[in-house]
Amino acid sequence: MRDVAIIGIGMNKWGELREKPIRDLIAESAHLALNDAGIDKVDAMYIGCMSSGLFTDQEHLGSIGPDYAGLCPTPGVRIESACSSGGAAFRMGYLHVAAGMSDIVMVVGVEKMTDVDGAKATFALATAADQEYEVYNGVTFPGLYAMMANHHMHKYGTTRDQLAQVAVKNHKNGLKNPLAQFQMEVTIDQVKNAVMVSDPLTILDCSPITDGSAAVILCPLERAGEFTKKRQVKIAGSGHASDTIQLAQREDLSYLKSTEVAARQAIKMSGRKLSDINFVEVHDCFTIAEIMVIEALGFVPRGKGGPATMDGLTAITGKTPVNASGGLKSKGHPVGATGVAQIVELTKQIRGEADSGRQVKNANIGLAQNMGGSGASSVVHILEGK
């Protein structure tokens, strides 16, 4: 396999973007990334999107993307893996270049979620869970993650305050991210006393509904110098794993095995140790998710994610900064875009381009963990500055 580098990144301002249809969201980040790379065409386009059909009545983004970015007849294809669609699309773009099929590949992640009412958005998101055995019986994602949270609290003594601290930390980071949907700080008391969604998770434990996109451009590492004078960012490792789609069939309700398996693959491929990783972007779709993810990645022992968060391990100034971007919690969670935005953030950090106040010191090796459903899919990538 050829070594692959990131030579361009782009991301628009996320939020409720009423004036921008999904095709404009794709084209906007695509052109930001093209400009960053200093090029005007690519050989192929991969588009991560969870459910443009249910959210916008538009499938076939593999055609919409190249067409509205002005890139026809460049081939395009959509990659879907629920909320890990972006990470999965990035992996496909990586494979394309690593294989040697062609050299310059763009990966876009996108979701347009706010053009439907809340009930339809909740329904569309629930299609990432088991429709026949979970959703049919009335459960949606806040309920699934609330069960995971209750199990984690019962088994390990994780506290309500520890959950809230994830939101406090990520909103503090997102305050420094001008592209984030919510730039505001929250306190532990505010999180605990916010409107209850599914006990113990309040609305401030949940990531929001968001419109947004993000894009990266890849090429063989040995050609990266032709395009960019910025620090070269290499894809050092890639991992991908599945678990049962039903939460009820897992060995352990509050352990993310697919994340563990995918992370092991990515770390093995990178030739690095977990302790070599300087900073991390993870899939904090709910506060409990970030706690479970840092356990599954191996940064803390099982059950210790809550205390470690409270102790500052994962703060920007901590030993392992997690979600310096603000995470899904503050930055927003346009589901198909999230995995690609994680790669954008890792690249910014490694290049030293993160906005003041959220730049991680010595950001040389970063890990991104993107997750679908209640952990039924996980994609992990490791990026390394050269």
Place this chain on the structure above:
Amino acid sequence: MRDVAIIGIGMNKWGELREKPIRDLIAESAHLALNDAGIDKVDAMYIGCMSSGLFTDQEHLGSIGPDYAGLCPTPGVRIESACSSGGAAFRMGYLHVAAGMSDIVMVVGVEKMTDVDGAKATFALATAADQEYEVYNGVTFPGLYAMMANHHMHKYGTTRDQLAQVAVKNHKNGLKNPLAQFQMEVTIDQVKNAVMVSDPLTILDCSPITDGSAAVILCPLERAGEFTKKRQVKIAGSGHASDTIQLAQREDLSYLKSTEVAARQAIKMSGRKLSDINFVEVHDCFTIAEIMVIEALGFVPRGKGGPATMDGLTAITGKTPVNASGGLKSKGHPVGATGVAQIVELTKQIRGEADSGRQVKNANIGLAQNMGGSGASSVVHILEGK
């Protein structure tokens, strides 16, 4: 890039399969392919599906697939490119093995279409067209292809009988395919006099709504002998291209440029000439489509697809047999499954395993053309017996 071979194929009986949910369709073809390859696990799974969200309220087939095929934690991801989802998924599986990411990869194509009423199915399919500029104004796929047919008839003198002959030929072939949805012959008069859908296309010019799946298993060519004693089938070429999603923006309403571009890529990669290709499976979603496709592939000059069909060029006994399987027209068109089923048919033909009456003589090199929307995406593959 490593050479890649097909070591297993599987396809279920297509039709209106009320008793089989989409997860069973995936698992059924997956296990037929595993049995054919003589293995019980794979390293990765790619699932081509156009719109499980709109048809079955279930996204995240990248988790459903490995889970219900009993293959967790094998990673799975869904690939969508409208009606070329299957061909695009096959290309992703090919890239995965060619890159050297891992060795044994399964590609499944699937669609469950009959659990919704006809209007909803028409709507779901129309999400492959431009929702804002085409569908919103009332056009659906029969209308788009009828416009292409009228343009082709006006420009080249293609006749109503020539269109009908495509259906006559493909139903004759499908009569010999026990897995086809419709095993019946039709006459030119029956096609012309059937219920009008969109002038000039009657219901017998249209491919049907179908439930079905198909699967193939890939490995490096040098390892193929470990798994199968059957004739080895190599992926010699792969091509993929886009065009404008709106028909109205094309240079030529009745020419499939994306198919031409993708075919050129695949042929160049294969090191073969067009005249080396012994037989072809193409995307005959409507009768006019097959005529336009054989022109775009270069088997006949522009405008000559109709007369060539009438003259028997594309019959099983002709110079270039097209759709020996029965094509979408007779075999059925579960949209995400179609592109993978084309690969299954090519493999059967090259192995000499096609059922009696539809085996092409000297079937050594075959081409598959799979198409999304009104030709906004095309995927072309060339397979070669070793």
